Amino acid sequence: MPEKYIMNFDTRELPQVDDEYLILGSGIAGLYTALAASAAGGSVTVITKLDMMDTGTEKAQGGIAAALGDSDSPALHREDTLVAGAGLCDTEAVAALVSEGPDRVRELIEMGAHFDSDSHGLCLTREGAHSKRRILHASGDATGAEIQRVLTLQVRANDKIRVLENHYVADLLVNENTCYGVLALDRTSGTFKVFRARVVILATGGLGRLYEHNTNPEVATGDGIGIAFRAGAEVMDMEFIQFHPTVLYLPGAPRFLISEAVRGEGAYLRNSQGHRFMPDYHDLAELAPRDVVVRAILKEMAATGLNQVYLDVTHLDPEVIRARFPNITRTCAQYNLDITVDRIPISPAAHYMMGGVKTNLVGETSIRGLYACGECSCPGVHGANRLASNSLLDGLVFGGRIVNETRKFLKDYRPRRLEFGCDWLLKQDKIDYAALRRELQVLMGQKVGPVRSNRGLMEALEFFDYWSRLQRHSEETAEGMEVKNMLQVGELVAEAALARRESRGGHYRVDYPECNQRWQKHIIFRR
Incomplete structure (x- = not known):
């Protein structure tokens, strides 16, 4: 049984910050949600573990998919998404994505996003498994950078949104299955702070850095999934990693x-x-x-x-x-x-996580007050294999849905001042975290990569079992906490991959090479 917290602490001894919305992450999901929340009248704090621009969004090249062409429709986009998802898409989630997506993209354009166009209008291209040309792109192959630029400018100009860079979230503060905030390390000052909020939103991105060969930025280490699982949230479809x-x-x-x-x-x-x-x-x-x-x-x-x-x-x-x-x-x-x-x-190389923290159609997790959107979340929209260029759209649509849902009860919110603490974890042993990180990344590529087997997955789980002893020790450095999250999330991926005895979408087992109708179901883990 993993520990609930990653370190010893007492909230009564720490600085406290209160807000209505607390958003973890500054990619498309986090920043769009922050703008939507402020427009709905909420006060917002955005926490990001490095610079505001260090995101997976900024790295995205290809584009953003939306049924905006004359010969296209949400119904066709829906069908393509379902086919790519290999039988595991949530049909209602996909319907929300494709029907609300065009309006969310138009919002980006109204904010000032410059997508490539010609005398006939927007330039739309086609990517794998799309039946129509429906991919908008910017500066040819720098779509994510353009979206990140626009959202960052909008957020920085908004006096209702506070952005705190270089803050690493250590743990969620949860009592009786309700989230009240987070414990975070200010990496600039080296001090820990308590951030309380009525609505806590995970928008922390993916986990590609678990693998030696990947396309992700340095920040993509699965932190949001790790802290959510440790706090008791359900995670789903962890075996489905998309390799580009x-x-x-x-x-x-x-x-x-x-x-x-x-x-x-x-x-x-x-x-x-x-x-x-x-x-x-x-x-x-x-x-x-x-x-x-x-x-x-x-x-x-x-x-x-x-x-x-x-x-x-x-x-x-x-x-x-x-x-x-x-x-x-x-x-x-x-x-x-x-x-x-x-x-x-x-x-x-490792590219995108289809699974993550399980949510419903309005982004709510299994913990009250805790929501998730973007790559760290799993509303079931991508199924076993994401359709190309649906990821940026995912962050927009479900981030907006979180705000539409939560704005209803913010006016009645009266903060409950609970204190949290942990004093039972052991003093941390001296660990070479850089070496451990490298060992983990090589192992994930070799044993939990695009081709998997029972033997390889069992060897991976033996590695995670050995290092599970770290969970009993308190860790107060960002480097150590990050590696511990990587170990936790890597174990979830390997465990789910071992359990799924078939091949489907992004999950391929050489010992079970066929897709099996009996496995048209989800694997959900909860601490």
Whole structure:
């Protein structure tokens, strides 16, 4: 049984801050929710563990999906999402996403977001598993950066929203299954503070940094899921990790995402012999769902004995490619790779979490007063495999729904002053957390990666069992707390992957390679 808290503390001895909304995270989900909450009349504090711009949103390239084209509709977007989700999408959640999504995107445009357009209107592109061109993009392949820019400007100009950077949330403060706030470390001063709120919203992003090879920013370590599970919240679909098929693979270069939109514009995948192999695996070829593409790449890599295959755009118009993907073109050029002439060496890497803290259709978790939206949450909208470019939309739609739900009872809110504390944890042993983090990341890639087996998952769980002893010790450093959360969340992923004895969406078991109707159900964990 894991401990409820990560450290010893007494709220009576700490500075206290009160607010109506407390939002953890400063990506699209956190900032849009903050703006919606302030517009509804609430006072808002946003806590983010590093700089406000250090988010997964800022890194997003491809775009944001919404049925805005003349030949498109929410019904078609819904169908594509359900097909990609491999039988595990919540149909009501998907209906909310696709029907409310266009209005949320229009709000971004009204705020000043500049999406690429021409004389005919918005430029819409197509990505894997989409039946229509419905992906809006900005500056070619810098959509997330544009959205982050606009939301950040809006939040900084709003005097009803306070943003506290460099604050690391240690734990949720929960009593009788009700959340009253959080305990957080001000990393600048080194002091702990208590933040109380009527509504606490997790918007902490993903967990890609659990893996050695990933596309995520440094902050994506699964903290929101870790603290929520420790406090008693339900988590769901933890086995479903999406590995992006096309991530730059060059010696000496960081793992850099090559957007799905490149394949949407006509790029081919070739093996080391130059063979275009995706038509051998799926009718949609390069536009097949991501899990299909990932496994095809892994099979080609195994067959050729190499660690990469190639993404090829050399048959496309060079000027069109440079204009459409300026960021990718520049980045590859830094490593002497001209993508209009050279094939791009790529391999899969951890990218997106389909599971997370279980919520209902208005973002409420199993703990009263605690809500979640964005990648750390799981309303069931992505099922077993996220449809490309639905992630940014997810944060907008369900963040807005949280505010619509909670604004109803804020006027009647009277804060209840409960105190919290813990004094039973042992003094922490001296741990080399940097080395432990590296060991965890390698293990996750090898044992809990895109191809899994009973033996590998059992070996992973043995690792987590060994390090579970850390839960009995108090930890007051951000580095230590982060690694402890990573261990907790990694164990949840491995445990769920071991339990699911089939292959579906982003979860693939070599010992259970088929999709099984008996497993068309969710795995939910609760402490």
